[in-house]
Amino acid sequence: MTPTTDEWGIDATWIDAKDEEHEVAAATLERLREIIGSPPADLDDRAPIVARPGDALEIDEVDVVCEDGEVRRIDGELPDDFPLGYHWLHTEDGRRRRLIVSPGRCWLPDGRTWGWAVQLYAVRGAGSWGIGDLADLRAIRKMAQAQGAGFLLINPLHAVAPIPQQEASPYLPATRRFLNPIYLRVGEVPGADTVDIGDGADLNDGELIDRDAIWARKRAALHAVFLSHGGGEAFVRWREEQGPTLQDWATWAAIVDEHGADWHAWPPELRRPDSPGVAEWAEQRGAAIAFHAWLQWALELQLTAATDGLTVIQDLPIGVAGGGADAWTWQEVLAEGASVGAPPDAFNANGQDWGSPPLIPWRLRDADYEPFIQSIRATIAGAGGLRIDHVMGLFRLWWVPADGGAVEGAYVRYPAEDLLDIVALESARAGALVVGEDLGTVEEGVREAMAEHGVLSYRLLWFEENGPEEWPEAAMAAVTTHDLPTVAGLWTGADADEQVSLGTATDEEARAGRAGLVQQLPGLADDASPEDAVRRAHELLAKAPSLLLSATLDDAVAEQRRPNMPGTTDRPNWSLPLPVRVEELPDHPLVQDLARTLADGAARRG
Structure with missing residues (x-):
């Protein structure tokens, strides 16, 4: 069944996980149409053209100013040798229009490999200040390389508001x-040896990751280093190279220090980044802005050192905080009065509201796709890989009106072909593989489009009906994710117990869910240990012919608690440290077993 989509891009109906059709309420359609608004009549004549070499274009003879300054004349089609990139069409009447030329397919590695999925904040070491940091990532990278792994998959590292109350979720930056x-890692920041930075080792003693205490301690030490050293000429040159994009971020962060994390509540003269009031404010606070820019310089240095020689797949969240920096910069492109979520399904009868304002599709086109391009490019930068959270969002997103619940939402369509071609262009330029998180209910045509563009699917033992040996080659294969039970938590029943205690499932539902997943681990005795269950799960995973095999460090140390329990607010989600320190991981018996198992699996079909 193909839903009817109106001129605003809103689907009038939606299909649930049981293949049942639901109509969207008339009031929801009316409200979302009001939020989306109507595009200008000439949008199709000025919006970007996204094409591939050799494509026929519906334009007359025109000059193209390429990225490198070369001017080429085209007439009706792009030559096969036309350069990839972001160019400008210049018409006879003096107008210009963006031309994005993509290879159409993402970069892919030559051979199969395996790697670790890491919640970096959770992986604390002796030198950490209460939270896993980029030096810990470097240590994990070295361990992975020594084991023969080909990649790491890490949680989003994107910035949150620099306020005392730190956002815990990596998926709401x-x-x-x-x-x-x-x-x-404070002690490795340039200039750290010029001041007394103190010691944050005591922060490792907490049972949970206390981001508020950690940020307070780190910020004070980092600010002292900045005042003493400041980065010197290397920082000055780097900052100049970054241009206005970095300046906007650092300005937003400095304003947050004075006026709070939500730009909607700032003084009116500061609510628009291009306003005279912001320029005047920035002139008076140069040092405060420079500090936040300097932090990004230090981060780039440490990320480069941490990822050296290994593909690190960074996660791209589906959206951003409505009061944050990206929302401030691109407030004309983001929807006011709606947020992104998910409709009711087998896992959540009330649906989900993730709190991020969605991009308005026609306004995204009118902005030359710049918000999307910058987000993809920045997340790939310095790492070599990208995982797109909720990849279905490139096709459609469930919009939830602010004055209603998630059940009262509707799907809004996006220009998927253009967005996938942009992902392919950024992937090819960076030599970075791309994985699309296509779990759960996947609309017909999504996986086919992903395959056409070289975006790897994401297959889980906990989700798939067929055995791993039948999974596709063009995929990342894994047992579980941060939102699902760990093997040990499933096997012992600890995860089901926690679901019941938190009210996310009844006892009957939790037990039934556990029984269904346990069936994915045939051949285990009822009295098998959690470690045996972990080994069995990964023996099965190793049979997958998929390009990438991935195991979580949580499973590798038989952790019973999953990093995140969706639908809960009174659980310390994203704040659970691994029970094994970074220094102990290489010699941990179960870590070694899983590394051998997945390495052998990748080699057998390599």
Whole structure:
């Protein structure tokens, strides 16, 4: 069944996980149409053209100013040798229009490999200040290389508001273009040896990751280093190279220090980044802005050192905080009065509201796709890989009106072909593989479009009906994710117990869910240990012919608690440290077993 889509891009109906059709309420359609608004009549004549070499274009003879300054004349089609990139069409009447030329397919590695999925904040070491940092990532990278792994998959490292009350969820950042300085190893920041930075080792003693205490300690130490050293000429040159994008971020962060994390509540003269009031404010606070820019410089240095020689797949969240930096910069493109979520399904009868304002599709086109391009490019930068959270969002997103619940939402369509071609262009330029998180209910045509563009699917033992040996080659294969039970938590029943205690499932539902997943581990005795269950799950995983095989460090140390329990607010989600320190991981018996198992599996079909 193909839903009817109106001129605003809203689907009038939606299909649930049981293949049942639901009509969207008339009031929801009316409200979302009001939020989306109507595009200008000439949008199709000025919006970007996204094409591939050899494509026929519906344009007359015209000059194209390429990225490198070369001017080429085209007439009706792009030559097969036309350069990839972001160019400008210049018409006879003096107008210009963006031309994005993509290879159409993402970069892919030559051979199969395996790697670790890492919640970086959770992986604390002896030198950490209460939270896993980029030096810990470097240590994990070295361990992975020594084991023969080909990649690491890490949680989003994007920045949140630099306020005392730190956002815990990596999936609700203030920006998808800059990194979170809480991940800095303070003692390795340039100039740290010029001041007394103190010691944060005691922060490792907490049972939970206390981001508020960690950020307070780190910020004070980092600010002292900045005042003493400041980065010197290397920082000055780097900052100049970054241009206005970095300046906007650093300005937003400095304003947050004075006026709070939500730009909607700022003084009116500061609510628009291009306003005279912001320019005047920035002139008077140069040092405060420079500090936040300097933090990004230090982060780039440490990320480069941490990822050296290994593909690190960074996660791209589906959206950003409505009061954050990206929302401030692109407020004309983001919807006011709606947020992104998910309709009711088998896992959540009330649906989900993730709190991020969606991009308005026609306004995204009118902005030359720049918000999307910058987010993709920045997340790939310095790492070599990208995982797109909820990849279905490139095709459609469930919009939830602010004055209603998630059940009262509707799907809004996006220009998927253009967005996938942009992903392919950024992937090819960076030599970075791309994985699309296509779990759960996947609309017909999504996986086919992903395959056409070289975007790897994401297959899980906990989700798939067929055995791993039948999974597709063009995929990342894994047992579980941060939102699902760990093997040990499933096997012992600890995860089901926690679901019941938190009210996310009844006892009957939790037990039935556990029984269904346990069936994915045939051949285990009822009295098998959690470690045996972990080994069995990964023996099965190793049979997958998929390009990438991935195991979580949580499973590798038989952790019973999953990093995140969706639908809960009174659980310390995203704040559970691994029970094994970074230094102990290489010699941990179960870590070694899983590394051998997946390495052998990748080699057998390599």
